[in-house]
Amino acid sequence: MQVLLDNYVAVLLAGVIGFILVGSALIGSRLLAPYSSSRQKETSYECGMVPAAAPIRSQIHIRYYLFAILFLIFDVEAVFLFPWAVTFLSVGKAAFYEMVLFIAVLGGGLAYAWKKGVLQWK
Amino acid sequence: MSNELNLDYTLLTPEFCLAGLAAIVLGIDLFAPQVRKEWLPYITAAGLIGILGLSLGWVEKESDFAGIIAVDNYTTFFRVFFLATAAVVVLMSAQFVRDRLKNPGEYYALLVVSTIGAIYMAASRELLTAYISLEVLSFSLYVLVSFARMDPRSNEGGLKYMLLGAFASALLLYGLSFIYGSAGSTFYSDIAAAYAGGTESFDLALLMGLVLLLAGLGFKVAAVPFHMWTPDAYEGAPLPITAYLSATSKIAGFALLLRLFSSAFMPVIDDWQWMFAALAALTMVLGNLVALQQSNIKRLLAYSSIGQVGYMLMAIAALSSGTASALLLHMSGYVVTNLAAFSCIIAWYNLTDKEEIADMRGMAERAPLLAAALTAALFSLSGMPLFAGFFTKFILFQAVADEGFLWLAVIAVVMSFVSLYYYLMVIKELYISKPEEEGRLQVPLSVTGLTAALAAGVFYVGIFPRHLFEVAQEATNLLFV
């Protein structure tokens, strides 16, 4: 632990020096350079074009929410697979069948949603 | 350690059957749409009763699954208790769901699944298992409360219930993490062993853990000041789910509390006794006083059930084998009574679409049997002699007083008289006020049968409390060894 942390001192020093360098450059240019503002200059830079007029915060359609949830559930399921995979050999056959049952239940849920027509894009 | 684990899956047969039943119900809903409307509730109820019979096979057995789930008399008592409650609620729902709700399969399947959670809350002997069971019950209830998708009140009640419930489980979990840190284990028996010699000095982690645990579980059983969700969820939920909330959700919370505190935290009783006593007093007083000014029957019963929670919390404050069995008896009486009351209210709502107290006027003329059963139930809730409420309250208050909490028992008695007032206001509407419309209402035979059976149960517990009391004693005597 001690050695590990000592090695990071260099990283920390590099980080601090980097911040000081960049910060002094920015502050220095702000102090020294002449500065004037206009409406044109304030607009965001899009390859020299006038920025698109449409609202920037585009909304995602509510229907995607269902797929987000389905993804979430199957994604988080993997959390159980990792410890299972580690202890798989020491527990033996029972572990295999338990995991098959677990995934079958999840798959059953998906099949149920499918049959109910929830996955249809309508 | 892992070699000595008792992995006897047969101990969990009733719950496996329940999961299977839920799958069957969903399957019928999916593949046989003609069957589902008329027969689904009866198939579900028959399955629940069958599993209830099956679980009687574990009477007087004592064993556990891998040290995390106990199968003893206490578990068996609550298996029977929750299965019977679920069966009654399913039967009460039959007409309501057919007329008003979509997706009956999911409705009944969720009820069955929530029963598994409730049973394991009573059975678990380890904090993680207890927590997961609690969430199984809670999640099913969140969905069930907001099941009337077309009714904005239902969605709203569901969302509020869900957010506050999730908040409460976060508090509960933070408390559990401190208890784990303080005791070094999540098993009830290890926790008790860790504190057996008494804590050396002031154990802040334990105290914080207990406070947070109490706040989290206080939410789940709706103890004041953690009761804000109760009236909203009760009013928003479909009526049979309101009945279910007031019965299973509450009792499961107490089943968990009772086993947890008697088998894990008994050595540090001085640290938490006062918290429960204060909570009990506050809950009794506030629940009953706020109930006085309610105009909706669901909200009235919500606040009256909060008052009842206060009585039950007294038993945890004065925890001993005497109060534990008195608590089980009182909970049984309370649930039978509450289900009887709700079965009348649901029948009335099915016939008239009304749930305000003022709209119940003249029920005695239009549906005399419903009015009589509702009156019996309300008298029992207030604790009149002859009805279930009297004896169960009497035994409970006496047991609490015997443990040195006379002041709590006195508050409880006073509050029982207060509650009599608002129950009488309802009864007045039923009998004295003139009905808005004339004519007898035709109550379906099945509803009449169920209501009569529940009302008979109210009288049975009231007149022969000894039978149930002996069962309750059998169920709790292993908790205190």
Added chain:
Amino acid sequence: MSIVLLAARVDLEHVLIVGAVLFAIGLYVALSKRNAVAVLMGIELMLNAVNLTFIAFARFVESPRPLDGHVFVIFVITVAAAEAAVALALAVAVYRHRETIDVGKISLLRW
């Protein structure tokens, strides 16, 4: 910049303090925000604080069963995910009716 400070061991207290701060932030968000989804985010933050606390205790406290804390965390993660799924579904349902998920404005029922 003292190297001694950097080399100091991370102790139980440090992790617990981070956990407590995280929990307090989550608590503040959950109680102060009016938007249902923001409330949910606060609750998720509280759950993560719980996870941190569990891991810390599992790492530092002498226990006959050191893995219990880790197992607890795995389950809390999944429960949190399920919680998000159910709560968002309910929020969508409410939004369809009311065009808002401001918990202050959702007031057909008295709070």
